Amino acid sequence: MMVNTALYFIIISVLYSGSSGHHNHINNFESTLGHLKPRSLPAVQAEAALMLIERTIGEKVSHFSVSVDPNLGPIGKDTFEIKKGSSEYQEIFITGTSGVAVTWGFHHYLKKHCNCQIAWEGEQIELPDILPDVNERITSNDRFRYYQNVCTTGYSSAWWGWDQWEKNIDWMALNGINLALAFHGQEAIWERVYLKMNLTSQEINQHFGGPAFLPWSRMGNIRGWGGLLSSSWHNHTIVLQHRILNRMRELGIIPVLPAFAGHVPRAFSRIYPHANMTKIGVWNQFDDQYCCPYLVSPTDPLFKIIGQKFLHEYINEFGTDHIYNCDTFNENEPVDTDTESLKMIGQAIYSAMTDVDPQAIWMMQGWLFVHEFDFWTESRVEAFITSVPLGKMIILDLQSEQFPQYMRFKSYFGQPFIWCMLHNFGGTLGMFGSARIISERVIEARNMEGSTMIGTGLTPEGINQNYVIYELMNEMAYRREPVNLDKWFENYSVRRYGGRNEYASQTWNILGKTIYNFIGLERIRGHYVITMRPKGNIKTWWWYDPELIIEAWGIFLNARNEKANKSLYRHDVVDITRQALQLIADEIYLSIKNAYAKNNSTLLRQQSELLVELFDDLERILDSSENFRLGKWLEAAKLLGTNEKERELYEYNARNQITLWGPNGEICDYANKQWAGVIVDYFKPRWVIFLKALQESVETKQILNQTLINQLIFEQVENPFTFSHKNYPVEPQGDSVLIAVELNNKWKNYKLHFIERKILRYERRMIVNKKTILT
Ligand SMILES: *[C@@H]1O[C@H](CO)[C@@H](O)[C@H](O)[C@H]1NC(C)=O
Ligand SMILES: *[C@@H]1O[C@H](CO)[C@@H](O)[C@H](O)[C@H]1NC(C)=O
Ligand SMILES: *[C@@H]1O[C@H](CO)[C@@H](O)[C@H](O)[C@H]1NC(C)=O
Ligand SMILES: *[C@@H]1O[C@H](CO)[C@@H](O)[C@H](O)[C@H]1NC(C)=O
Ligand SMILES: *[C@@H]1O[C@H](CO)[C@@H](O)[C@H](O)[C@H]1NC(C)=O
Ligand SMILES: *[C@@H]1O[C@H](CO)[C@@H](O)[C@H](O)[C@H]1NC(C)=O
Ligand SMILES: *[C@@H]1O[C@H](CO)[C@@H](O)[C@H](O)[C@H]1NC(C)=O
Ligand SMILES: *[C@@H]1O[C@H](CO)[C@@H](O)[C@H](O)[C@H]1NC(C)=O
DSSP: OOOOSOOOHHHHHHHHHTOOOOOOOOOOOHHHHTTOSOOSOHHHHHHHHHHHHHHHHGGGGGGEEEEEOTTSSSTTSOEEEEEEOSSSSOOEEEEESSHHHHHHHHHHIIIIIHOOEEETTEEEOOOOSSOOOOEEEEEOSSSEEEEOOTTHHHHTSTTOOHHHHHHHHHHHHHTTOOEEEOOTTHHHHHHHHHHHTTOOHHHHHTTSOOTTSHHHHHTTSBSSTTOOOOHHHHHHHHHHHHHHHHHHHHHTOEEEEEOOOSEEOTTHHHHOTTSOEEEOOOOTTOOGGGBOOEEEOTTSHHHHHHHHHHHHHHHHHHOOOSEEEOOTTTTOOOSOOSHHHHHHHHHHHHHHHHTTOTTOEEEEETHHHHHTTTTSOHHHHHHHHTTSOTTSEEEEETTTTTSOOTTTTHHHHTOOEEEEEOOOSTTOOOOOOBHHHHHHHHHHHHHSTTOOEEEEEEOOSSOSSOHHHHHHHHHTTTOOSOOOHHHHHHHHHHHHHTSOOHHHHHHHHHHHHTTTBOOOOOOOOSOOGGGSOOOTTOOOOOSSOHHHHHHHHHHHHTTHHHHTTOHHHHHHHHHHHHHHHHHHHHHHHHHHHHHHHTTOHHHHHHHHHHHHHHHHHHHHHHHTSTTSBHHHHHHHHHHTOSSHHHHHHHHHHHHHHTTTSSTTOTTTTTTOOOOBTHIIIIIHHHHHHHHHHHHHHHHHTOOOOHHHHHHHHIIIIIHHHHHOOOOOOSSOOSOHHHHHHHHHHHHTTSOOHHHHHHHHHSOGGGOOOHHHHHO
């Protein structure tokens, strides 16, 4: 997913600031959405929850008794109740409206009463000997907690096997998530459908993207790139999808399945020469070979035929829970512009679902309304989405924390929507987050006049960064008031590292007020100096005082005497060191620019050497953690190959996606990763080439030829990297804490004078500076 177009954010924010009121007229859409509920028997759900608890805490599961009672609380919401028994044998009773609700209650108890944390990057679960007393009952604010973006299967879970999926589903249930995308096996089913429709295998293979690029070939953005999918791949995804669906259904998570959106292989024009199809526009400069499949006009009879065949075949294989995701116009502007046509298109898409499943609910990502902001005017949106009966469509307001659309469209003209945090693009790393906005705006959206909000959601393109923000967002599913963030961040550090520590608390206090308090409208895409293709005019910027982050880095390391052996502490030591070094690299870059502008070759050489050294230090610290390694990603990809050819293809997919993203760097570095291995063999050598050219330019007084530099970088670094088979160890090297202390001593006094000067020019309201925090 990309944003290239200019958006009129100001308008959105002005509209937004006008929100007020507390007229929560309760329409929870029971009559249209009531059938979206767990289908497993309560006893099955309870059993699944108990097994999850056992996976989480081992034999201590014997202290927990669980039961599922769908009628425990108000209709259309989830409720859990946690009580401690009075007998000598300490027993915790958890009752919930579903398996998910029980698990959510269990996690709530662990978090709030036992100070534990179960995060993506590790866990801190040390239950006290005497389980704390508890008597608590919590009801969710809404019907749904939704999870995943169609891109997540590309950026994060492309290579996952069942082990990782099991953990992921456990994590969903622990956080109360009861509605989740389940998208595997699509291509396998499509292959069956297309073969029956007389396409040749070759024609089909030219259409599907490779394993790391499936989301975008599914959405019609690209075709064939990174393919050819083998039958063993199809087998793998079918088997995996069955296991995923079984587990979700046992726990009471409602899986959202794919439906036909209209994108078909080019070969359809051979078989249906008279069908009304349009070639989709070029996406991000992909060559014709890899872009632009056909879109069957939703109003052509063929649309229904294909849509029905697909859904039949898919449901035949996997069953259904009656909710389908379908995004026909995701980053593709419709050809038709008049409201009447848009209405007919909406009806056609929806009826292709209901013809097969009369109880179908259409779930649509609202990204198009942000991305094609100009096209999707109020009247067009109204015509399009109200063509489906009210309550039969659910819209994911996809990046509500930054570009909410529910105000502009008057709560989607009566269609229910889910408030989603789209916190990450491309699975890039870099600390950031909008804690205050999340804590306040979710509640405001629910309470606005005529609100049709029916849930909260997480829709990151990639996971595995900024866990703190996801945790806060998850809590907004039951919190009724804006959060006291000072307290909250402090509590977070207690749970994360197991017990209070003044340095850890202080660190999170600073982070919470600065880097995690972004309130601007800039599009954060993980593009920092070190991760970008080198050039002379990179725009660096900060929404906080960078010196505070360097300071927090030192403070955090002071917690090491007490916390050095906690795995989440070690993870965070690496992450904050990474962030600090990334910031210092920005500063060195500015100083390089300054030396160049002044033709001072001595200074230029000095600063260039420093930057190269920093890359080596960054590599070292990342290399010390299992969570920041290229090896892990590549080995997982290769593991899925059943022969040499597949292993090679998967490795190429894995390497290309996080670097060039396309054969020629079409969206180069969009999904970049600050990982050991990538730093040393990709980011650093690019800069070495650039810095050498700068030096030559100053010394020979010749102007810098950026075209030539880009060409060299592509030929000598980027392209070879994607085809390389170099092995990277999976095992971490060195002690993170010791390395971090050494690096902190080395770099902490590097003066951030350029950054300081720039920041003064930055809009003041966005900046939390040192004075306001440390005094
Ligand atoms: C596919 O080919 C068979 C055999 O030639 C033919 O009977 C059938 O109608 C074709 N199906 C489609 C959808 O064209
Ligand atoms: C795929 O699975 C089917 C059925 O389990 C099996 O017969 C077939 O050999 C598998 N194919 C590959 C390539 O693994
Ligand atoms: C073909 O589809 C396009 C796009 O939906 C539409 O504008 C056009 O009217 C259709 N043509 C016919 C002949 O139906
Ligand atoms: C922080 O933890 C304390 C003790 O468990 C609790 O009373 C308080 O509500 C928590 N505050 C927040 C904002 O979560
Ligand atoms: C960490 O663990 C090691 C090995 O178990 C132990 O020797 C060391 O003392 C521990 N350090 C701290 C700070 O607890
Ligand atoms: C640096 O050198 C260039 C090219 O020789 C020249 O145009 C420019 O004025 C010089 N700048 C300074 C600050 O000396
Ligand atoms: C170049 O930079 C060095 C190091 O900062 C400084 O000592 C020297 O005076 C500068 N030279 C000129 C000509 O400005
Ligand atoms: C810059 O390099 C490109 C590619 O090598 C070359 O075609 C072009 O002529 C060069 N431009 C200048 C101004 O030297």
